[in-house]
Amino acid sequence: MADQPTPLERFIQGILPENPVYRQLLGLCPVLAVSNGLKPAITMSVAVAFVLLGANVLISLIRNLLKPHLRIVIFTLTIATFVTLADRFLAAYVYQMSKTLGPYIPLIIVNCIIICRCEVCASKQSVFAAASDAIGQSLGFALALSSIAVVREILGTGMLFGLRVLPTAWPDWVIMILPPGAFLTLGLLLGVINWIDSYKSKKSRSS
Template identity: 50%
Template sequence: MKEKPAIQEFIKGLWDENPVLVQLLGLCPTLAVTVSAENGLAMGVAATFVLVCSSFLVSLLRNVIPNQVRIASYIVIIATFVTIADRFLAAYTPEISKSLGPFIPLIIVNCMILGRQEAFASKNKLGRSLLDALGMGAGFTLALLVLSSVREVLGSGTWFGMDIMWASFSTWKVMSLPPGAFLTLGCMIAAANWINRRRQT
Protein backbone atom coordinates (compact mmCIF):
# COMPACT_ATOMS: atom_id res chain seq x y z
CA MET A 1 0.00 0.00 0.00
CA LYS A 2 1.47 3.33 -0.94
CA GLU A 3 1.71 5.92 1.77
CA LYS A 4 -0.29 9.06 1.22
CA PRO A 5 0.78 12.25 2.96
CA ALA A 6 -0.89 12.22 6.35
CA ILE A 7 -2.60 15.55 5.84
CA GLN A 8 -4.55 13.92 3.02
CA GLU A 9 -6.46 11.89 5.62
CA PHE A 10 -7.75 15.12 7.09
CA ILE A 11 -8.61 16.86 3.85
CA LYS A 12 -10.54 14.01 2.27
CA GLY A 13 -13.19 14.19 4.99
CA LEU A 14 -13.98 17.79 4.17
CA TRP A 15 -15.20 17.24 0.66
CA ASP A 16 -14.15 14.15 -1.34
CA GLU A 17 -15.45 11.71 1.25
CA ASN A 18 -17.73 14.07 3.12
CA PRO A 19 -19.74 11.79 5.42
CA VAL A 20 -23.07 13.51 4.84
CA LEU A 21 -22.99 14.71 1.24
CA VAL A 22 -21.02 11.93 -0.43
CA GLN A 23 -21.15 8.86 1.80
CA LEU A 24 -24.67 9.54 3.11
CA LEU A 25 -23.74 8.44 6.61
CA GLY A 26 -25.19 9.80 9.79
CA LEU A 27 -28.27 11.24 8.15
CA CYS A 28 -30.65 10.85 11.07
CA PRO A 29 -29.10 13.48 13.36
CA THR A 30 -28.29 15.59 10.29
CA LEU A 31 -31.94 15.93 9.44
CA ALA A 32 -33.38 16.01 12.91
CA VAL A 33 -31.39 18.62 14.77
CA THR A 34 -30.75 21.19 12.05
CA VAL A 35 -33.67 23.48 12.83
CA SER A 36 -31.25 26.15 14.03
CA ALA A 37 -27.60 26.80 13.30
CA GLU A 38 -26.77 26.61 16.99
CA ASN A 39 -28.16 23.10 17.29
CA GLY A 40 -26.43 22.00 14.11
CA LEU A 41 -23.09 23.26 15.39
CA ALA A 42 -23.58 21.65 18.80
CA MET A 43 -24.45 18.32 17.24
CA GLY A 44 -21.47 18.53 14.91
CA VAL A 45 -19.07 19.28 17.74
CA ALA A 46 -20.51 16.55 19.97
CA ALA A 47 -20.27 13.96 17.19
CA THR A 48 -16.73 15.07 16.35
CA PHE A 49 -15.72 14.73 20.00
CA VAL A 50 -17.10 11.20 20.18
CA LEU A 51 -15.57 10.28 16.83
CA VAL A 52 -12.09 11.53 17.71
CA CYS A 53 -12.06 9.96 21.18
CA SER A 54 -13.32 6.60 19.97
CA SER A 55 -10.93 6.58 17.00
CA PHE A 56 -8.12 7.28 19.45
CA LEU A 57 -9.07 4.36 21.67
CA VAL A 58 -9.91 1.95 18.88
CA SER A 59 -6.68 2.70 17.10
CA LEU A 60 -4.71 2.13 20.32
CA LEU A 61 -6.49 -1.14 20.99
CA ARG A 62 -6.61 -2.35 17.42
CA ASN A 63 -4.23 -5.23 18.06
CA VAL A 64 -5.89 -6.21 21.33
CA ILE A 65 -9.55 -6.41 20.35
CA PRO A 66 -10.42 -9.91 19.08
CA ASN A 67 -11.82 -9.86 15.60
CA GLN A 68 -15.08 -11.66 16.42
CA VAL A 69 -16.28 -9.16 18.98
CA ARG A 70 -14.90 -6.01 17.41
CA ILE A 71 -18.23 -4.40 16.54
CA ALA A 72 -19.56 -4.93 20.06
CA SER A 73 -16.35 -3.50 21.50
CA TYR A 74 -16.54 -0.44 19.26
CA ILE A 75 -20.12 0.17 20.27
CA VAL A 76 -19.28 0.00 23.96
CA ILE A 77 -16.39 2.42 23.47
CA ILE A 78 -18.59 4.81 21.50
CA ALA A 79 -21.45 4.55 24.00
CA THR A 80 -19.07 5.42 26.83
CA PHE A 81 -17.90 8.61 25.14
CA VAL A 82 -21.46 9.52 24.20
CA THR A 83 -22.47 9.26 27.84
CA ILE A 84 -19.60 11.61 28.72
CA ALA A 85 -20.63 14.09 26.01
CA ASP A 86 -24.27 13.87 27.08
CA ARG A 87 -23.52 14.57 30.76
CA PHE A 88 -21.17 17.39 29.77
CA LEU A 89 -23.77 19.11 27.57
CA ALA A 90 -26.46 18.65 30.21
CA ALA A 91 -24.22 20.26 32.82
CA TYR A 92 -22.87 23.24 30.87
CA THR A 93 -25.42 23.97 28.14
CA PRO A 94 -28.74 22.69 29.49
CA GLU A 95 -30.79 24.47 26.80
CA ILE A 96 -28.94 22.89 23.89
CA SER A 97 -29.00 19.55 25.63
CA LYS A 98 -32.76 19.88 25.99
CA SER A 99 -33.41 20.84 22.39
CA LEU A 100 -31.21 18.05 21.02
CA GLY A 101 -33.01 15.60 23.31
CA PRO A 102 -32.54 11.93 22.49
CA PHE A 103 -30.38 12.76 19.49
CA ILE A 104 -27.32 13.02 21.72
CA PRO A 105 -27.60 9.38 22.85
CA LEU A 106 -28.41 8.48 19.27
CA ILE A 107 -24.87 9.46 18.29
CA ILE A 108 -24.06 5.91 19.44
CA VAL A 109 -25.78 4.43 16.42
CA ASN A 110 -24.60 7.14 14.04
CA CYS A 111 -23.32 4.97 11.22
CA MET A 112 -20.62 7.53 10.42
CA ILE A 113 -18.82 6.90 13.72
CA LEU A 114 -19.06 3.13 13.67
CA GLY A 115 -18.16 3.18 9.98
CA ARG A 116 -14.92 5.08 10.61
CA GLN A 117 -13.90 2.68 13.37
CA GLU A 118 -14.51 -0.32 11.16
CA ALA A 119 -13.09 1.14 7.97
CA PHE A 120 -10.20 3.20 9.26
CA ALA A 121 -9.25 3.35 12.95
CA SER A 122 -9.08 -0.42 13.33
CA LYS A 123 -6.52 -0.69 10.55
CA ASN A 124 -4.37 2.42 10.84
CA LYS A 125 -1.84 3.98 13.16
CA LEU A 126 -2.82 6.42 15.86
CA GLY A 127 -1.80 9.64 14.13
CA ARG A 128 -3.57 8.85 10.89
CA SER A 129 -6.70 7.68 12.66
CA LEU A 130 -6.85 10.90 14.62
CA LEU A 131 -6.45 13.00 11.46
CA ASP A 132 -9.07 10.93 9.69
CA ALA A 133 -11.48 11.32 12.60
CA LEU A 134 -10.86 15.07 12.77
CA GLY A 135 -11.42 15.44 9.03
CA MET A 136 -14.61 13.41 9.04
CA GLY A 137 -15.86 15.28 12.09
CA ALA A 138 -15.08 18.62 10.45
CA GLY A 139 -16.82 17.56 7.24
CA PHE A 140 -19.85 16.42 9.23
CA THR A 141 -19.95 19.67 11.22
CA LEU A 142 -19.57 21.74 8.06
CA ALA A 143 -22.44 19.97 6.29
CA LEU A 144 -24.61 20.33 9.38
CA LEU A 145 -23.75 24.00 9.67
CA VAL A 146 -24.69 24.73 6.06
CA LEU A 147 -27.92 22.75 6.27
CA SER A 148 -28.97 24.29 9.56
CA SER A 149 -28.05 27.80 8.41
CA VAL A 150 -30.21 27.47 5.30
CA ARG A 151 -33.09 26.13 7.36
CA GLU A 152 -32.80 28.73 10.09
CA VAL A 153 -32.43 31.70 7.75
CA LEU A 154 -35.35 30.70 5.55
CA GLY A 155 -37.47 29.13 8.26
CA SER A 156 -37.26 31.75 10.97
CA GLY A 157 -35.32 34.62 9.42
CA THR A 158 -32.51 34.40 11.94
CA TRP A 159 -28.94 33.05 12.08
CA PHE A 160 -27.55 31.91 15.43
CA GLY A 161 -30.54 33.72 16.91
CA MET A 162 -29.74 37.09 15.27
CA ASP A 163 -32.27 38.74 12.98
CA ILE A 164 -30.63 39.01 9.58
CA MET A 165 -33.44 39.18 7.06
CA TRP A 166 -35.23 42.37 6.05
CA ALA A 167 -38.37 43.34 7.96
CA SER A 168 -40.93 42.41 5.31
CA PHE A 169 -39.41 38.93 4.83
CA SER A 170 -42.05 36.31 5.48
CA THR A 171 -40.60 33.11 6.91
CA TRP A 172 -40.91 29.81 5.08
CA LYS A 173 -42.57 27.87 7.82
CA VAL A 174 -42.00 24.57 6.04
CA MET A 175 -38.24 24.92 6.42
CA SER A 176 -38.41 24.51 10.20
CA LEU A 177 -40.66 21.48 9.83
CA PRO A 178 -39.50 17.96 8.88
CA PRO A 179 -40.21 18.29 5.12
CA GLY A 180 -37.85 21.26 4.91
CA ALA A 181 -35.01 19.13 6.22
CA PHE A 182 -35.50 16.49 3.53
CA LEU A 183 -35.86 19.03 0.74
CA THR A 184 -32.82 21.08 1.73
CA LEU A 185 -30.62 18.02 2.13
CA GLY A 186 -31.80 16.68 -1.23
CA CYS A 187 -30.81 19.93 -2.89
CA MET A 188 -27.44 19.96 -1.09
CA ILE A 189 -26.62 16.43 -2.22
CA ALA A 190 -27.62 17.35 -5.77
CA ALA A 191 -25.41 20.44 -5.64
CA ALA A 192 -22.47 18.34 -4.39
CA ASN A 193 -23.02 15.85 -7.24
CA TRP A 194 -23.15 18.67 -9.75
CA ILE A 195 -19.95 20.29 -8.51
CA ASN A 196 -18.11 16.98 -8.41
CA ARG A 197 -19.04 16.19 -11.98
CA ARG A 198 -17.98 19.64 -13.06
CA ARG A 199 -14.58 19.10 -11.50
CA GLN A 200 -14.09 15.75 -13.18
CA THR A 201 -14.70 16.91 -16.73
Protein backbone atom coordinates (compact mmCIF):
# COMPACT_ATOMS: atom_id res chain seq x y z
CA MET A 1 0.00 0.00 0.00
CA ALA A 2 1.97 2.89 -1.27
CA ASP A 3 -0.40 5.63 -0.17
CA GLN A 4 -0.24 4.75 3.55
CA PRO A 5 2.08 6.82 5.75
CA THR A 6 5.28 5.15 6.91
CA PRO A 7 5.69 4.10 10.56
CA LEU A 8 7.85 7.14 11.28
CA GLU A 9 5.28 9.47 9.73
CA ARG A 10 2.57 7.81 11.77
CA PHE A 11 4.59 8.36 14.93
CA ILE A 12 5.32 12.03 14.28
CA GLN A 13 1.82 12.86 13.06
CA GLY A 14 0.31 11.57 16.29
CA ILE A 15 2.25 13.99 18.48
CA LEU A 16 1.37 17.37 16.98
CA PRO A 17 0.30 17.52 13.30
CA GLU A 18 -2.57 15.10 13.95
CA ASN A 19 -2.80 15.44 17.71
CA PRO A 20 -5.85 13.42 18.81
CA VAL A 21 -7.18 16.20 21.05
CA TYR A 22 -6.04 19.49 19.50
CA ARG A 23 -6.29 18.47 15.85
CA GLN A 24 -8.84 15.65 15.63
CA LEU A 25 -10.91 16.74 18.66
CA LEU A 26 -11.36 13.11 19.70
CA GLY A 27 -11.67 11.60 23.15
CA LEU A 28 -12.75 14.84 24.75
CA CYS A 29 -14.71 13.14 27.55
CA PRO A 30 -11.63 12.09 29.56
CA VAL A 31 -9.85 15.28 28.51
CA LEU A 32 -12.54 17.37 30.18
CA ALA A 33 -13.20 15.05 33.10
CA VAL A 34 -9.81 14.03 34.49
CA SER A 35 -7.70 17.07 33.68
CA ASN A 36 -8.17 18.82 37.03
CA GLY A 37 -4.82 17.58 38.28
CA LEU A 38 -1.58 16.42 36.70
CA LYS A 39 -1.50 13.11 38.59
CA PRO A 40 -4.87 11.73 37.41
CA ALA A 41 -4.09 13.09 33.94
CA ILE A 42 -0.85 11.13 33.74
CA THR A 43 -2.47 7.95 35.06
CA MET A 44 -5.22 8.34 32.48
CA SER A 45 -2.67 8.86 29.69
CA VAL A 46 -0.77 5.74 30.71
CA ALA A 47 -3.98 3.69 30.75
CA VAL A 48 -4.99 5.03 27.31
CA ALA A 49 -1.49 4.34 25.95
CA PHE A 50 -1.63 0.75 27.20
CA VAL A 51 -5.06 0.14 25.65
CA LEU A 52 -4.18 1.88 22.39
CA LEU A 53 -0.92 -0.02 21.97
CA GLY A 54 -2.52 -3.37 22.84
CA ALA A 55 -5.54 -2.90 20.61
CA ASN A 56 -3.53 -1.51 17.67
CA VAL A 57 -0.99 -4.34 17.72
CA LEU A 58 -3.60 -7.06 18.08
CA ILE A 59 -5.88 -5.66 15.38
CA SER A 60 -2.91 -5.26 13.07
CA LEU A 61 -1.91 -8.91 13.66
CA ILE A 62 -5.36 -10.18 12.65
CA ARG A 63 -6.05 -7.53 9.98
CA ASN A 64 -6.10 -10.06 7.13
CA LEU A 65 -8.78 -12.15 8.87
CA LEU A 66 -11.14 -9.21 9.47
CA LYS A 67 -14.45 -9.19 7.64
CA PRO A 68 -15.61 -5.67 6.78
CA HIS A 69 -19.06 -6.04 8.33
CA LEU A 70 -17.73 -7.56 11.56
CA ARG A 71 -14.72 -5.34 12.12
CA ILE A 72 -16.35 -2.91 14.56
CA VAL A 73 -17.44 -5.82 16.79
CA ILE A 74 -13.88 -7.07 16.89
CA PHE A 75 -12.45 -3.60 17.59
CA THR A 76 -14.84 -3.12 20.49
CA LEU A 77 -14.19 -6.59 21.87
CA THR A 78 -10.43 -6.05 21.80
CA ILE A 79 -10.60 -2.57 23.30
CA ALA A 80 -12.96 -3.70 26.06
CA THR A 81 -10.59 -6.51 27.01
CA PHE A 82 -7.57 -4.24 27.30
CA VAL A 83 -9.56 -1.63 29.22
CA THR A 84 -10.75 -4.23 31.72
CA LEU A 85 -7.15 -5.37 32.17
CA ALA A 86 -6.02 -1.78 32.81
CA ASP A 87 -8.92 -1.22 35.21
CA ARG A 88 -8.13 -4.33 37.26
CA PHE A 89 -4.40 -3.50 37.41
CA LEU A 90 -5.10 0.02 38.62
CA ALA A 91 -7.53 -1.26 41.27
CA ALA A 92 -4.97 -3.79 42.47
CA TYR A 93 -1.83 -1.64 42.57
CA VAL A 94 -2.87 2.03 42.75
CA TYR A 95 -6.18 1.67 44.55
CA GLN A 96 -6.64 5.33 45.56
CA MET A 97 -5.96 6.55 42.02
CA SER A 98 -8.40 4.04 40.57
CA LYS A 99 -11.03 5.40 42.95
CA THR A 100 -10.27 8.99 41.90
CA LEU A 101 -10.62 8.12 38.23
CA GLY A 102 -13.77 6.14 38.99
CA PRO A 103 -15.88 5.43 35.91
CA TYR A 104 -13.49 7.17 33.49
CA ILE A 105 -11.21 4.13 33.20
CA PRO A 106 -14.06 1.78 32.08
CA LEU A 107 -15.19 4.61 29.79
CA ILE A 108 -11.97 4.30 27.75
CA ILE A 109 -13.88 1.50 25.98
CA VAL A 110 -15.94 4.12 24.18
CA ASN A 111 -13.04 6.52 23.70
CA CYS A 112 -13.14 7.29 20.00
CA ILE A 113 -9.38 7.84 19.69
CA ILE A 114 -8.74 4.12 20.02
CA ILE A 115 -11.47 2.90 17.68
CA CYS A 116 -10.38 5.59 15.21
CA ARG A 117 -6.76 4.39 15.24
CA CYS A 118 -7.88 0.77 14.81
CA GLU A 119 -9.96 1.75 11.81
CA VAL A 120 -7.56 4.22 10.20
CA CYS A 121 -4.23 2.55 10.82
CA ALA A 122 -4.15 -0.83 12.55
CA SER A 123 -6.65 -2.60 10.30
CA LYS A 124 -4.67 -1.56 7.22
CA GLN A 125 -0.98 -1.44 8.12
CA SER A 126 1.75 -3.68 9.49
CA VAL A 127 2.31 -4.32 13.19
CA PHE A 128 5.29 -2.00 13.27
CA ALA A 129 3.36 0.90 11.75
CA ALA A 130 0.41 0.22 14.04
CA ALA A 131 2.63 0.20 17.13
CA SER A 132 4.43 3.42 16.23
CA ASP A 133 1.07 4.99 15.42
CA ALA A 134 -0.21 3.94 18.85
CA ILE A 135 2.84 5.37 20.61
CA GLY A 136 2.66 8.64 18.66
CA GLN A 137 -1.04 9.10 19.29
CA SER A 138 -0.64 8.21 22.98
CA LEU A 139 2.14 10.77 23.36
CA GLY A 140 -0.07 13.34 21.65
CA PHE A 141 -2.95 12.50 23.97
CA ALA A 142 -0.70 12.64 27.03
CA LEU A 143 0.69 15.98 25.89
CA ALA A 144 -2.77 17.47 25.39
CA LEU A 145 -4.18 16.06 28.62
CA SER A 146 -1.24 17.18 30.74
CA SER A 147 -1.09 20.64 29.18
CA ILE A 148 -4.72 21.21 30.17
CA ALA A 149 -4.14 19.63 33.58
CA VAL A 150 -1.11 21.86 34.28
CA VAL A 151 -3.07 25.04 33.51
CA ARG A 152 -6.08 23.93 35.55
CA GLU A 153 -4.16 22.66 38.56
CA ILE A 154 -1.89 25.70 38.80
CA LEU A 155 -4.68 28.26 38.41
CA GLY A 156 -7.20 26.31 40.45
CA THR A 157 -5.10 25.30 43.45
CA GLY A 158 -1.79 27.13 43.09
CA MET A 159 -0.11 23.75 43.20
CA LEU A 160 1.39 21.29 40.75
CA PHE A 161 1.71 17.60 41.58
CA GLY A 162 0.65 18.54 45.12
CA LEU A 163 3.59 20.97 45.44
CA ARG A 164 3.01 24.71 45.80
CA VAL A 165 4.21 26.69 42.77
CA LEU A 166 2.32 29.96 43.13
CA PRO A 167 2.67 32.14 46.27
CA THR A 168 0.08 31.46 48.98
CA ALA A 169 -1.34 34.93 48.26
CA TRP A 170 -2.73 33.50 45.00
CA PRO A 171 -6.51 33.43 45.21
CA ASP A 172 -7.30 29.92 44.00
CA TRP A 173 -9.58 30.09 40.99
CA VAL A 174 -11.82 27.26 42.14
CA ILE A 175 -13.74 27.38 38.87
CA MET A 176 -10.67 26.03 37.08
CA ILE A 177 -10.84 22.68 38.87
CA LEU A 178 -14.61 22.48 38.40
CA PRO A 179 -16.11 21.30 35.08
CA PRO A 180 -16.42 24.82 33.55
CA GLY A 181 -12.67 25.26 33.97
CA ALA A 182 -12.11 22.27 31.69
CA PHE A 183 -14.14 23.84 28.87
CA LEU A 184 -12.49 27.24 29.33
CA THR A 185 -8.97 25.80 29.28
CA LEU A 186 -9.60 23.48 26.34
CA GLY A 187 -11.16 26.30 24.34
CA LEU A 188 -8.35 28.75 25.07
CA LEU A 189 -5.58 26.23 24.35
CA LEU A 190 -7.29 25.19 21.10
CA GLY A 191 -7.46 28.86 20.18
CA VAL A 192 -3.77 29.34 20.91
CA ILE A 193 -2.79 26.33 18.79
CA ASN A 194 -4.95 27.51 15.88
CA TRP A 195 -3.53 31.02 16.18
CA ILE A 196 0.05 29.72 16.05
CA ASP A 197 -0.87 27.65 12.99
CA SER A 198 -2.45 30.50 11.08
CA TYR A 199 0.48 32.76 12.00
CA LYS A 200 2.91 30.19 10.62
CA SER A 201 0.99 29.67 7.39
CA LYS A 202 0.69 33.43 6.86
CA LYS A 203 4.42 33.80 7.32
CA SER A 204 5.22 31.01 4.89
CA ARG A 205 2.84 32.47 2.32
CA SER A 206 4.34 35.97 2.48
CA SER A 207 7.95 34.73 2.26
